[in-house]
Amino acid sequence: MIHLAVGSVYAQKYPVTDMNAFMQGIIAPDRAQDKAKSHYGPYSSRPDLQSFIEEHPAFDAYTEGYFVHLLTDHLFYNRFLEKWDPQIYDDYNRLNAGIIQRYGITLPAEIKDVVKYKTGPLVLLDENRIYGFIEAAGNVDVRRVLQDKDYTLEEAFRSFSEHYKDTAVSEV
Numbered sequence: 001m002i003h004l005a006v007g008s009v010y011a012q013k014y015p016v017t018d019m020n021a022f023m024q025g026i027i028a029p030d031r032a033q034d035k036a037k038s039h040y041g042p043y044s045s046r047p048d049l050q051s052f053i054e055e056h057p058a059f060d061a062y063t064e065g066y067f068v069h070l071l072t073d074h075l076f077y078n079r080f081l082e083k084w085d086p087q088i089y090d091d092y093n094r095l096n097a098g099i100i101q102r103y104g105i106t107l108p109a110e111i112k113d114v115v116k117y118k119t120g121p122l123v124l125l126d127e128n129r130i131y132g133f134i135e136a137a138g139n140v141d142v143r144r145v146l147q148d149k150d151y152t153l154e155e156a157f158r159s160f161s162e163h164y165k166d167t168a169v170s171e172v
Contacts, residue, residue, distance in 0.1 A: 001096045001115065002134060003027070005103040007065060007070045009138025019060035025065025030074075031110065039070060045077035045084075049153055059146050067146060072137050075160050080133050083124075084169055091125040093118040098127065103134075113152035 007026045016022040029047075032038030040048040040055075047070040056063050075091045084163070093116040099105065107115060140160050 001071055003069050003101040004105045005099045005134045006137045007068055008103045016061050021061040022065035025062040027071045047074050055106045067142050075137050088124050091122045136160050139163045
């Protein structure tokens with residue numbers, strides 16, 4: 001759900017030419033059997049973003065969504081999350097309903113049956129920090145990363161950090 005929320009924020013800031021293809025790109029890496037291959041790295045938490053950029057010189061809405069997914073994974077696991085614990089999946093499931101409501105997400109048909117919902121308090125994550133992460137990750141200019149050879153991934157990471165630091169999370 002976090003991926004779809006980041007995509008929603010991103011599409012509001014950087015209008016997408018084909019929203020359906022963009023959302024298909026966002027969900028594609030996690031729908032694949034081989035996560036290492038679909039995430040361009042040994043784990044979904046360690047995507048090789050540069051390899052993806054090099055393998056996709058052509059740019060379209062699907063590619064844009066796919067890269068938003070990979071970048072979100074990189075930022076979440078390597079720049080945001082302080083400690084990994086498998087119980088995080090329970091927190092994801094507790095966040096799903098709130099994220100759907102907050103960001104007005106319509107679930108793609110392909111994933112409706114796999115999205116899980118739980119109730120109760122979060123154990124490992126903080127809801128306001130997650131919303132701040134979603135806002136900051138959705139503000140990274142993926143098109144610039146994919147199209148401007150002078151705009152480095154480090155600059156994109158710095159942009160995320162600046163947005164995250166400055167993101168005031170308000171109640172909706």
